[in-house]
Amino acid sequence: MCRVRSGETRDEGVSPAWKSSTVTQVAIFDLDGTLAETMNVDVRCFVEAIQAHLGDVELDTEWNSYPYVTDTGVITTLYEQNVGRRPHEHEIASIRADFVTRLTAVAESRPEAFREIPGAGAAVRSLRASDRWAVALATGGFRPSALMKLDLAQVAAHDVPGAFACDDITREGILELAYRRAATHHGVDAFDRVVYLGDAPWDVRTCRALGWPFIGVGGRGDELVAGGASHVLPDLSDLDALLSALDEATVPAA
DSSP states (O other): OOOOOTTOOOOOSOOSOOSOTTOOEEEEEOOBTTTEEOHHHHHHHHHHHHHHHHOSOOOOTTOTTSSSOSHHHHHHHHHHHHTSSOOOHHHHHHHHHHHHHHHHHHHHHOGGGSEEOTTHHHHHHHHHTOSSEEEEEEOSSOHHHHHHHHHHHTOSOTTSOEEOTTTOSSHHHHHHHHHHHHHHHHTOSOOSEEEEEESSHHHHHHHHHHTOOEEEESSOHHHHHHTTOSEEESOSOOHHHHHHHHHHOOOOOO
């Protein structure tokens, strides 16, 4: 199911067990371009799924032009522009199912299209074993496609607390829900520090709006720094650099 409206979130799917009450900080990861090198296949299959339902509509795949840079947000905007109304839940569900079917077909024919960002798997394993850092996932993608991509990229983050486009149309809402789910999972009311790791300009803007420290990951470093990021890593292969950035990163400057 994927029932969501702007500003509406759900707190289901959180394990009541927690790892350790000594964990005081949380690192929340984006997915595409941050943990998994799946942006190209994701965009292609997403666009094909939308056009299969809406016809040959024009899509700006830079995504910056959409009010809400999430799968649900993009679909909602395209329905408003081309149909004159918001999509019904069954229409979002149909596009989502088609999207996952297309990803599955690519995975069967070209599994190499789903790769981890260098060091992502080891970084997640190290942080999850830490007594300082909790790990969570917050992505603007749908939950079924996100978990599928993590599995195919062999990044063991599919069972960490997370939030997705099925939970909220806004990135701010998704990040805040991931935080709450991580706190519940670890048995704390709040963390002393939260850091979000992402790869895109909208990730920088979201963290500025929330007042959260941000670490950029990937090849858009200059753009992220220009947007206010204090720390950018080319990938996650240098664990020492990652740990230092987690301690030092600041809220993106305006």
